[in-house]
Amino acid sequence: MEQSPKSVAVTGASGYVGARLLRKLEEEEGISKLVAFDTLPPVAPIRNMAAYRKDVTVPIDEALAHHNVSTLVHLAFISRRGRNRREVESIRQANLDALSAVLESCARAGVNHIVYLSSHTVYGAHADNPIPLTDAAPLRPLPDFPYGYDKFLSEQMLQEFQETHPDIAVTILRSCMVLGPSAGNYITKAFFRPWLLGVLDYNPPLQFVYEDDLARVLTIVVKRSLPGVYNVAGDGVVFYRELAEIIKSKLINLPAFLAYGLVQLTWNLHIQRESTASGLDLVRYPMVLSTGKLNKATGYRFWHTSLETLSAFANSSLLYQDSA
Numbered sequence: 001m002e003q004s005p006k007s008v009a010v011t012g013a014s015g016y017v018g019a020r021l022l023r024k025l026e027e028e029e030g031i032s033k034l035v036a037f038d039t040l041p042p043v044a045p046i047r048n049m050a051a052y053r054k055d056v057t058v059p060i061d062e063a064l065a066h067h068n069v070s071t072l073v074h075l076a077f078i079s080r081r082g083r084n085r086r087e088v089e090s091i092r093q094a095n096l097d098a099l100s101a102v103l104e105s106c107a108r109a110g111v112n113h114i115v116y117l118s119s120h121t122v123y124g125a126h127a128d129n130p131i132p133l134t135d136a137a138p139l140r141p142l143p144d145f146p147y148g149y150d151k152f153l154s155e156q157m158l159q160e161f162q163e164t165h166p167d168i169a170v171t172i173l174r175s176c177m178v179l180g181p182s183a184g185n186y187i188t189k190a191f192f193r194p195w196l197l198g199v200l201d202y203n204p205p206l207q208f209v210y211e212d213d214l215a216r217v218l219t220i221v222v223k224r225s226l227p228g229v230y231n232v233a234g235d236g237v238v239f240y241r242e243l244a245e246i247i248k249s250k251l252i253n254l255p256a257f258l259a260y261g262l263v264q265l266t267w268n269l270h271i272q273r274e275s276t277a278s279g280l281d282l283v284r285y286p287m288v289l290s291t292g293k294l295n296k297a298t299g300y301r302f303w304h305t306s307l308e309t310l311s312a313f314a315n316s317s318l319l320y321q322d323s324a
Contacts (some may be wrong), residue, residue: 007033008222009111011056011102012075013118014038017178017214021073022046022214028223028324034068037076044120044320057097064109071113071222074102081136081146083273088146103161106168107167113169115218118155120176120206120207120231121148121291126146131205132290135174135229144278149316169227173217176233176289176306179313180211190311196244197263197280198253203288210304210312220225220298230297234306247314 012018013036023037025031026046034049037060042051052063056076064072076098077288082088099116106114124140141152155172162170166267179188209232217232244251254262264277294300304312 005037007031007069008035009035009060009064009067009069009072009258010075011072011098012077013051014040014043015075016183017218018073019043020074020182020211020215021075021218022049023079024212024219025222028219030223033067033069035063035069037063038052046250052279055098057094057101057268059101059108060104061109063103064105064111065105069109069111071115071225072102072106072111073115073117073218073222074099075117076102077117077150079147081274088276092124092146092150092153096153099154099157103157106120107161107165111168113171113222114158114161115221116154116158117218118174119151120149120173120174120233120287121145121282122155123285123287124148124153125285129285129287131286132288133231134290135231135293142278142281144276145282169225171221171227172229173221174229174289175214175231176207176209176266176287178211178214179208179309181312181316182211183313183316192313193249195250195252195267196240197259197283198240198251198255199280200243200253200260200282202284203239203241204284205238205239205244205288206286206306207233207289208306208309208313209234210302210309211304213304213309215301216296216303217294224298226297228293228297230294231291232294232310233289233291234302234304236305236307237288237289238306238310246310 008031010018022034025034031256036049037056039055049105078095082091122139122141123137124142139152141148143149156171258275259280263280266272267276
């Protein structure tokens with residue numbers, strides 16, 4: 001039975017996922033108030049929404065209490081990779097500080113449900129990954145892939161918070177890459193380029209989730225106050241070579257020792273700033289998610305497959321925009 005919260009807050013509300021989630025929540029009956037936090041203004045006007053332009057490393061408990069917020073969805077996260085070790089550490093600390101401040105504010109304001117959007121990359125790209133990965137699989141993030149490692153550290157913080165605040169429900173959604181016609185963030189620009197590098201004899205399967213599917217899943221979790229950890233991914237897979245064809249990207253396959261050496265060399269020489277050599281593991285070893293637990297808990301069936309999601313993005317005008 002759905003238990004619609006009286007008021008829902010979203011951090012990172014002006015971001016790619018946040019903006020779509022707010023539009024979906026606006027349509028839902030029983031949600032009387034939406035509260036948005038972001039350093040940027042709202043992307044579009046939302047009915048009955050209070051918007052706060054502020055950094056959530058600053059306490060927000062007064063606003064949460066004022067609007068009687070019962071559920072908070074934490075999406076605020078710096079996803080770009082630092083240019084050097086110092087910047088990587090600075091971004092990591094900013095992400096963890098923001099989460100810590102939000103959790104403390106929620107505890108003080110009486111919020112009873114916290115939803116966190118994590119990533120499938122917390123499982124790590126490893127040759128011995130089982131296919132598929134269930135929600136109970138061990139977390140082995142690549143230390144040299146800051147995005148996944150920061151999500152892993154965030155999940156650890158959430159686990160510790162839940163242990164000390166058993167009265168507050170916590171939901172973690174481990175999502176694969178989110179795509180759709182309006183995708184165009186830092187991650188997509190780093191991943192989808194006019195040329196792609198591959199490793200000979202490797203053609204791993206990839207998964208994608210459609211932007212509106214993720215918004216619907218988040219909405220279901222919010223309305224039902226559903227706690228737990230769940231994988232999120234569209235049905236089916238797209239193989240790496242197939243991906244290159246769909247996005248009309250030139251695929252350059254090299255032996256492993258050459259591919260890794262080339263990527264690390266271009267990183268060291270500052271020719272590219274998207275990835276060190278370890279980033280090739282992400283396109284060599286698959287991280288295919290099982291969504292059985294989510295389907296059983298919610299009954300939700302994704303409207304778009306991974307292939308349909310990728311195709312929708314490839315057919316949009318945003319492909320390769322400002323990424324060359």
